[in-house]
Amino acid sequence: MRLNRIMRAFALAIPLLAAVSLVACSDDDGDATAEPTAQPAADPTADATTEPTAVPTSEITVTDAWARATPGNPDENSAVYMLITNDGTADDRLIGAAVDDGLATTVELHETAMEDGQMRMRQVEGWDVPRDGGTLELAQRANHVMLIGLTKQLVEGDTVGLTLQFEQAGEVRVEAPVEQGMPMQMDDDGGS
Ligand SMILES: [Cu+2]
Known part of the structure; x- marks a missing residue:
């Protein structure tokens, strides 16, 4: 009981x-x-x-990368565009870029802005890519990786090998196929 x-x-x-x-x-x-x-x-x-709480890290993914084709004149400029996403737990920042094989004499990060009624490009030190899915879009008439003084023509079918430099993630490789861009002067030598 x-x-x-x-x-x-x-x-x-x-x-x-x-x-x-x-x-x-x-x-x-x-x-x-x-x-x-x-x-x-x-x-x-x-x-x-x-308990093993991970140290915050950046997790960079690059999609939709492309480089603008050039008509073929010597010492031309071009630009590379892409979407950068940070799925990590730490904020990051794009602070530089370089191209393979001496394709361009200078590579800079440029922003495009209206100045005195004209679109002008200006070199910048970098752009933030916030954590938790934050994005940075590089696009025509906007932020872009500028290739100055190309050593060869860029034609459709080519690929531009690029190394991006991030504050947290370090070096990130990008293969950007060459495509026809919008016909516009502003983006390649408007401010140079
Ligand atoms: Cu530019």
Whole structure:
């Protein structure tokens, strides 16, 4: 009878506790207080699994990269455009770029802005790429990677190999296929 009553009292407890009480009841009826000792066991294991909190890192992905084709005159300029996404847990910043094989004499980060009613390009030190899915879009008539003084013509079918420099992620490789851009003067030599 007593065993039944106690078992009913533990009916809502977890199976482990039920097993403990069963053993306790077989020789003594005062062991209901044994119950709490089993409870804290669950918490330390839960802490152990979540404890290795990762150091915040940047996680850069580059999509839709392309470089603008050029007509073929010597010492031309071009630009590279892309979408940069940071899926990491740390804010990052694009601070530089370089092209492979001496394709351009100078590579700069440029912004485009209206100045005295004209679109002008201006060199900048970099752009932020915020964490948690933040993006940086490089596009025509806007921010772009400027290639100054090309050593060869860029034609459709070519690929421009590029190394971006990020404050957190370090170097990130980009292969940008050459495509026809909007016909416009502003983007290649408007401000140079
Ligand atoms: Cu430019």
